[in-house]
Amino acid sequence: MQPQDLMLMLFGTYALDRDVSLGAGGIIEALARAGVSTHATRSTLSRMVGRDLLHRRPAGRKMYFALTGRSAAILRDGRARIWHDGAVNDRWDGTWTLLSFSLPESMQRERHDLRSRLAWSGFGPVQGGLWIAPGRVDAAGIVSSLGLVAHGLVFHARADATTNISSLIGDTYDLAELSDRYHQFVARWETASPAGDPLGERLRLMAEWLDAIRRDPRLPVEHLPADWPAARAQKVFRSLEEAYRAPAQKVADGLLDVLPLSSSG
Structure with missing residues (x-):
């Protein structure tokens, strides 16, 4: 995972729609738990400010960062893909x-x-x-x-009744590439243990799942191969996310320096 993906997951989980900014120190520690070096985190923060994905908000001698309208929109889209749309389209109306x-x-x-x-x-x-x-x-x-x-x-x-939808989908979309994303996710996470660092693991889990589904066009499941791996991958994701959620929140509560936007300069 790229540091920016993990950064967005951190802000999407602990800052989105909460009207808060996050302190630089807590951000660095949180991403370190996900395997990102201090230098890489600082560089990512600077790049994201330059790309209008984060705002710098100084408060006293500390530096805080908040989402911009652009990054908030990206994260809301990702949240909808993860929790509302899901990876399995079993309600297609034709x-x-x-x-x-x-x-x-x-x-x-x-x-x-x-x-x-x-x-x-x-x-x-x-x-x-x-x-x-x-x-x-x-x-x-x-x-x-x-x-x-x-x-x-x-x-x-x-489509007309004479159109073979399954063939149309196979010709139009790279099903092998889409399927491989899910197979890789399952191989990486199906045997993962919730005993690791919950915050770092949850950030990686969320980022890797969004990467797996972000280019999935949510094709109608009735026209996909019988062994399509999206349902299995989604089950793995949701089970692990639920296991990590409360422990990760506890770690984040003690780690992240949160400042209401109305209090920052």
Whole structure:
């Protein structure tokens, strides 16, 4: 895991929607428990400030850090993916979101940005400039946020009965790569013992699980291979997270220097 991923998990767990900032000393100690050196933590804090992911907030002789609006939005999205959406889509209603776009060669950067955003949002390429995602996805919002409204058309539709959905999914998405993410997670965590450092282990667990599911388009489970590993991986995650939660909170309460935003300078 990159230090920034662990940092975001720390703030997402102990600062998000709490109107607090976290002291630098406690942040350094918390990430040290997850295997991050002091130098790497300080460098990560500086980079995240520069990327508008954290605010510096001095208070007396101490330095505190708080989430920005940008990082809070990222973390709320991650929280929804972990706890609301989950890794298993067993309630698909048969609808697809389709985005057709055409960009000139002079807009290669914009094309790259659009494809990256689409992949993050669960889209896969059917052919050329036609991308699809299961369910109703705000493709119009993605296109609008990139200033590409004039270059895209958005549809919501259902496949005809003659369409082989399983084949369509297999051709559109890299199922082997998606499956491998879950297999790696299970191999790493299924035999893990809750006896280790609860805070460090929980930060690593959360970061690795979000990494496993962040690019999962949540394809309808009825059209995936029978041995699809997402359900098993999710069970491992939730069981361990529950085991770590209370002990990690106890450690964090004694370790993190928390300052209400209204008290910081």
